[in-house]
Amino acid sequence: MTTRLPPVDILVVGVGVAGSILCKELAATGLKIVGLERGRMLDPQHDFAMPYAHDELKYDRHSDILQNLSRETLTFRNHTQQKALPMREMGSFKPGECVGGAGMHWGAHARRFLPWDFELRSRTLDRYGAAHMPADWTGQDWGLTYEELEPYYDQFEHIYGVGGKAGNLEGALQPGGNPFEGVRSREFPNPESQRTYAGTLFAEAAHSLGKTPFQNPTAAMTSPYTNLYKMTLGQCVRGGFCNSHGCAMGAKASPLTTVIPTLAKHPNFELRTHTNVTRVDMDSDGKRATGVTYIDARGREVHQPADLVILASYTFNNTRLLLLSGIGKPYDPVANQGVVGRNYAYQTGARVAMFFDDKVFNPFMGGGALTTSIDDYNGDNFDHAGLGFIGGAYLAAQSNGATPIRSISVPPGTPRWGGAWKEAAAQHYNRNFSIYAHGGCQSRRGNYLDLDPTYRDAHGQPLLRMTFDWGENEQRLSAYAIERALEIAKVINPSQLGVHPLSKTYSIVPYQSTHNVGGAAMGADPATSVVNKYLQSWDVPNVFVVGASAFPQNSANPPTLTVGALACWAADAIKDEYLARPRPLV
Amino acid sequence: MAHAYRFLTQPEVKFLEAAAERLIPADHLGPGAREAGVACFIDGQLASPWGLHGRQYRTGPWQEGTPEQGFQSPLTPQEIYRAAIREIDQHCRMEHAKAFPFLEAALQDELLRQMESDALPLPSISSALFFSLLLRNTMEGFFADPLYGGNRGKAGWRLIGFPGVAAANYTEELDHHNQSYQVEPVSILDIEQQRAQVDAQGYAKHIKLRVEPKA
Numbered sequence: 001m002t003t004r005l006p007p008v009d010i011l012v013v014g015v016g017v018a019g020s021i022l023c024k025e026l027a028a029t030g031l032k033i034v035g036l037e038r039g040r041m042l043d044p045q046h047d048f049a050m051p052y053a054h055d056e057l058k059y060d061r062h063s064d065i066l067q068n069l070s071r072e073t074l075t076f077r078n079h080t081q082q083k084a085l086p087m088r089e090m091g092s093f094k095p096g097e098c099v100g101g102a103g104m105h106w107g108a109h110a111r112r113f114l115p116w117d118f119e120l121r122s123r124t125l126d127r128y129g130a131a132h133m134p135a136d137w138t139g140q141d142w143g144l145t146y147e148e149l150e151p152y153y154d155q156f157e158h159i160y161g162v163g164g165k166a167g168n169l170e171g172a173l174q175p176g177g178n179p180f181e182g183v184r185s186r187e188f189p190n191p192e193s194q195r196t197y198a199g200t201l202f203a204e205a206a207h208s209l210g211k212t213p214f215q216n217p218t219a220a221m222t223s224p225y226t227n228l229y230k231m232t233l234g235q236c237v238r239g240g241f242c243n244s245h246g247c248a249m250g251a252k253a254s255p256l257t258t259v260i261p262t263l264a265k266h267p268n269f270e271l272r273t274h275t276n277v278t279r280v281d282m283d284s285d286g287k288r289a290t291g292v293t294y295i296d297a298r299g300r301e302v303h304q305p306a307d308l309v310i311l312a313s314y315t316f317n318n319t320r321l322l323l324l325s326g327i328g329k330p331y332d333p334v335a336n337q338g339v340v341g342r343n344y345a346y347q348t349g350a351r352v353a354m355f356f357d358d359k360v361f362n363p364f365m366g367g368g369a370l371t372t373s374i375d376d377y378n379g380d381n382f383d384h385a386g387l388g389f390i391g392g393a394y395l396a397a398q399s400n401g402a403t404p405i406r407s408i409s410v411p412p413g414t415p416r417w418g419g420a421w422k423e424a425a426a427q428h429y430n431r432n433f434s435i436y437a438h439g440g441c442q443s444r445r446g447n448y449l450d451l452d453p454t455y456r457d458a459h460g461q462p463l464l465r466m467t468f469d470w471g472e473n474e475q476r477l478s479a480y481a482i483e484r485a486l487e488i489a490k491v492i493n494p495s496q497l498g499v500h501p502l503s504k505t506y507s508i509v510p511y512q513s514t515h516n517v518g519g520a521a522m523g524a525d526p527a528t529s530v531v532n533k534y535l536q537s538w539d540v541p542n543v544f545v546v547g548a549s550a551f552p553q554n555s556a557n558p559p560t561l562t563v564g565a566l567a568c569w570a571a572d573a574i575k576d577e578y579l580a581r582p583r584p585l586v
Numbered sequence: 587m588a589h590a591y592r593f594l595t596q597p598e599v600k601f602l603e604a605a606a607e608r609l610i611p612a613d614h615l616g617p618g619a620r621e622a623g624v625a626c627f628i629d630g631q632l633a634s635p636w637g638l639h640g641r642q643y644r645t646g647p648w649q650e651g652t653p654e655q656g657f658q659s660p661l662t663p664q665e666i667y668r669a670a671i672r673e674i675d676q677h678c679r680m681e682h683a684k685a686f687p688f689l690e691a692a693l694q695d696e697l698l699r700q701m702e703s704d705a706l707p708l709p710s711i712s713s714a715l716f717f718s719l720l721l722r723n724t725m726e727g728f729f730a731d732p733l734y735g736g737n738r739g740k741a742g743w744r745l746i747g748f749p750g751v752a753a754a755n756y757t758e759e760l761d762h763h764n765q766s767y768q769v770e771p772v773s774i775l776d777i778e779q780q781r782a783q784v785d786a787q788g789y790a791k792h793i794k795l796r797v798e799p800k801a
């Protein structure tokens with residue numbers, strides 16, 4: 001039996017990075033807003049109290065703030081000829097499952113996308129011609145430009161207290177910043193981060209080769225900061241235990257340190273935890289959403305009517321809820337038709353490890369995205385003619401806080417165990433660092449998300465099925481980025497090098513990144529996109545779908561700054577345009 | 587050290603101690619995984635929700651996949667350890683007249699390498715699957731906070747120079763390029779047992795080790 005509740009104005013499904021901002025911005029309208037979150041409430045002061053927050057085993061391996069796969073996971077295969085099998089253990093990515101979502105245990109690398117990222121299809125055609133396009137490419141322009149999004153990047157940076165040095169202020173290049181970044185309307189709200197020894201060696205070598213190193217923008221506070229919502233965050237002490245961990249200092253921007261406490265003060269806002277949304281309910285002709293159905297903590301099925309439904313439940317459930325609710329046409333990779341589940345992409349990663357006899361790095365210090373990088377090989381910042389791929393990578397020396405279970409790096413040829421391994425671990429832990437190539441990923445026909453025909457979640461609903469492998473484009477891009485990283489490594493001149501290229505075949509097993517994108521892509525054409533430039537469903541105008549699910553392919557840069565900016569942008573469109581006169585905004 | 591095993595039987599403890607000693611041996615660099623209490627650690631892990639794959643997806647149908655598709659065994663870690671240790675010991679008795687813990691180190695190494703490459707056929711499970719869990723749990727047990735029963739005496743952390751719970755002074759220390767920060771490591775267990783001091787925010791107060799200048 002379904003419990004039917006009195007209607008509300010706006011439902012936001014998922015209260016993570018995007019959902020918390022949407023709730024907060026829309027709460028200003030005075031309308032009745034309910035945030036529905038499948039997980040529990042977190043209290044950073046208790047959940048991440050010292051010294052318990054510095055427990056690598058717990059947070060890296062067994063944390064209860066990660067998605068509980070016993071109830072819901074996804075299935076995975078590399079290509080359509082295989083049978084997809086469930087991801088039974090947490091591996092390649094670590095979605096969140098509490099208020100705050102993955103924004104609680106993220107790494108705080110806070111880069112904007114490049115202007116090129118938003119228009120890469122037309123710019124690729126313009127500069128290189130059709131012959132340069134990757135095979136089976138489904139990449140496309142966003143229908144939204146960097147210039148349109150810039151004020152919202154700025155807004156989100158002032159919510160998340162991002163630290164950095166502007167490289168391009170209103171068109172004027174700034175020394176010390178990233179000369180390749182899009183135009184900024186003003187400086188960062190916080191100063192740039194300090195440069196580590198590894199960052200200094202990397203920067204000096206890159207500089208000597210004519211490149212322009214800069215400190216990566218970070219959302220771990222580089223000085224105490226009071227944000228747009230009057231929330232105050234302390235300064236990051238670089239104690240490590242950052243990625244996969246909640247911050248014990250409250251110095252890492254997250255939904256709970258920047259938004260949710262002020263959101264909770266709005267009397268017209270209600271947060272319901274332990275509510276697992278299972279579908280968006282539709283009226284009889286399938287053109288209008290009437291609310292959502294969820295399962296509450298007592299196992300009751302609840303129907304919550306609403307005028308407007310916003311999905312902010314991360315890439316995977318944004319896509320899955322659309323598929324389960326019959327909103328938009330599911331993608332068919334054979335016919336190359338339909339849109340929901342199309343454009344799934346990820347993030348390429350490769351690195352060059354450098355081992356020294358005479359240098360020590362204290363690699364346990366850091367965290368908070370303490371990173372020095374170059375953008376010379378990012379996006380279309382270099383000539384791709386004859387290279388056979390599009391997109392690029394940023395190269396970076398990052399001091400993430402090397403915890404011992406997962407971060408011991410040993411030279412190539414070292415056995416995986418035994419006395420020789422032990423000796424190498426002792427010798428090299430403190431004497432190595434890597435140049436990372438954090439690269440983009442194009443979407444293509446064979447990579448997509450749909451519903452699994454076999455496996456189900458704890459509520460009996462089909463799991464999401466991921467079909468994904470690296471394309472030729474990603475392999476070439478990554479090989480090129482490794483070559484460039486090696487040039488810099490040779491100047492740094494370590495005693496030994498270890499090259500870790502992109503895996504030949506994508507594997508769900510080792511952790512790579514929680515940078516899953518696409519599935520509900522945005523665009524200017526309903527035939528190839530799920531949402532319009534305001535993140536509004538083409539098919540059901542009272543449904544908005546916000547998150548990296550909207551990226552039609554992935555940038556080399558990590559997603560969250562753009563996720564946050566899109567949330568601010570969509571909130572404004574809803575407040576200023578949609579609510580005044582509910583209608584398709586395009 | 588006395589330890590009440592919650593899951594492992596005595597022969598299993600013996601097996602794990604012997605295997606751990608080969609995976610991370612005691613040597614001139616310091617204690618190995620056995621002395622560091624890795625068998626206790628693994629016992630604790632197997633008795634925890636992880637031992638029953640409490641947060642992992644455990645709904646069928648079960649099917650072996652590609653390596654890229656990851657763990658697909660219908661057995662829980664508890665069941666894998668129990669079956670594998672028994673079957674490996676049986677194999678050792680048949681082929682070498684003694685259970686694994688009583689074999690020569692070189693032979694143990696050889697058997698571990700066979701498991702690693704799935705070249706040791708066992709009646710019911712893949713020896714590589716067991717080996718991957720064993721190696722992973724051994725590393726975890728050697729490097730996790732001593733709170734979990736392994737990394738005794740912070741042996742793993744001392745080996746590599748990891749300070750454990752961070753101190754609040756790293757921002758300044760990061761400016762001291764190419765200077766090794768060597769301190770007595772501090773664990774959560776140390777703090778709980780009041781063997782280490784913390785500051786007002788709960789960060790560890792590190793005590794610097796006197797480093798002898800290199801000759």
Ligand SMILES: Cc1cc2nc3c(=O)[nH]c(=O)nc-3n(C[C@H](O)[C@H](O)[C@H](O)COP(=O)(O)OP(=O)(O)OC[C@H]3O[C@@H](n4cnc5c(N)ncnc54)[C@H](O)[C@@H]3O)c2cc1C
Pocket residue numbers: 013014015016017018019036037038039093094095096097098099100101102103104105106107108109110111243244275276277278312313314315317369513514515546547548558559560561563
């Ligand atoms: C270890 C790690 C490191 C990272 N580092 C970085 C980094 O350095 N830089 C960067 O840019 N990004 C990073 N990320 C990615 C970043 O965390 C995500 O981009 C960001 O959290 C996405 O925001 P979101 O609002 O879309 O999803 P989330 O913040 O995950 O929020 C989604 C919410 O929806 C809820 N939900 C899902 N399904 C349902 C349902 N059916 N019903 C109700 N609620 C539901 C979830 O529980 C969750 O709370 C990292 C992620 C991880 C895990």
